[in-house]
Structures are given as C-alpha cells and as structure tokens.
Amino acid sequence: MIKRAEEKDIAAIANLAAMMWSNHSAEELNNEFSELYRKEEAQFFLKYENDIPVGFAQCQLRHDYVEGTETSPVGYLEGIFVKEGFRHKGYAGALLAECENWAKSKGCKEFASDCELDNDESLQFHRAMNFTEANRIICFTKKI
Numbered sequence: 001m002i003k004r005a006e007e008k009d010i011a012a013i014a015n016l017a018a019m020m021w022s023n024h025s026a027e028e029l030n031n032e033f034s035e036l037y038r039k040e041e042a043q044f045f046l047k048y049e050n051d052i053p054v055g056f057a058q059c060q061l062r063h064d065y066v067e068g069t070e071t072s073p074v075g076y077l078e079g080i081f082v083k084e085g086f087r088h089k090g091y092a093g094a095l096l097a098e099c100e101n102w103a104k105s106k107g108c109k110e111f112a113s114d115c116e117l118d119n120d121e122s123l124q125f126h127r128a129m130n131f132t133e134a135n136r137i138i139c140f141t142k143k144i
Contacts, residue, residue: 080125
C-alpha cells in the first residue's frame with residue numbers, strides 16, 4: 001500500500017531517508033521534513049508492506065529553472081528510497097507514479113529529477129522510468 005504521508009509519518013520517512021542520505025541523521029532529516037511537510041508545494045509518499053514502511057518518495061514543485069525543462073512549475077523528485085530486501089518489486093516506480101500524479105494535480109506539465117554522476121543505481125532507475133538525461137554538470141563553490 002502507498003499512502004500520502006501524514007504529519008505523524010515524518011519520523012518514519014526520516015528514518016528511511018537517513019538510510020539513503022547517510023551523511024544526515026534521522027533527527028536532522030526529521031526537522032527538515034517537518035518544515036517541508038507544512039508547505040503546499042511539497043509532498044511525501046510512503047510505501048508499506050505488512051504495515052511496515054519500506055520506502056518513501058519526496059517531491060516538490062520547483063519554480064526556478066530546471067535543467068532541460070520548458071515550463072514552470074516543474075514537479076521534482078527530491079528523493080526516493082526502498083529498503084534492501086524490498087527492491088525490484090516495482091515499489092519505487094509506484095512511488096514515482098504517485099509523485100507524478102501529485103505534480104499533475106498541481107498543474108505541472110513536466111517532471112524532473114537528478115542523481116549524482118557516480119550513482120549508477122539511481123541512473124538506471126531514472127532510465128527505466130523513462131526519464132531523459134538532460135545534462136551532466138559539475139558544480140563548483142569557493143569561499144569569498
């Protein structure tokens with residue numbers, strides 16, 4: 001079962017997200033997601049198996065320029081994760097479909113995402129979900 005997350009689900013989402021984004025703690029993500037949850041332009045979905053959360057997707061509307069798109073706002077997949085042992089069952093694709101439907105309901109004509117250059121698993125997922133690669137970039141920063 002996939003459901004649109006409720007406020008009480010944020011801790012479960014943060015725990016799943018911490019498995020994917022290991023450089024962030026579940027507590028840190030819980031705080032960030034609690035703020036995002038209150039925004040109309042963000043949405044979370046949870047995948048359950050036997051009443052246990054095994055995956056999530058986070059999507060938002062982006063009004064800034066999104067590489068390769070022509071319209072605004074654009075639905076954007078900010079994060080998607082399914083626990084080991086529950087992968088290759090179509091759960092991530094189903095979570096993505098929920099995000100896309102949510103974005104359509106918000107008036108979006110396009111949906112986008114990104115992944116790190118060395119994240120082959122994510123790249124393969126995006127290709128399997130019919131995303132078209134728009135560009136590859138290297139980002140730079142410096143202190144001034």
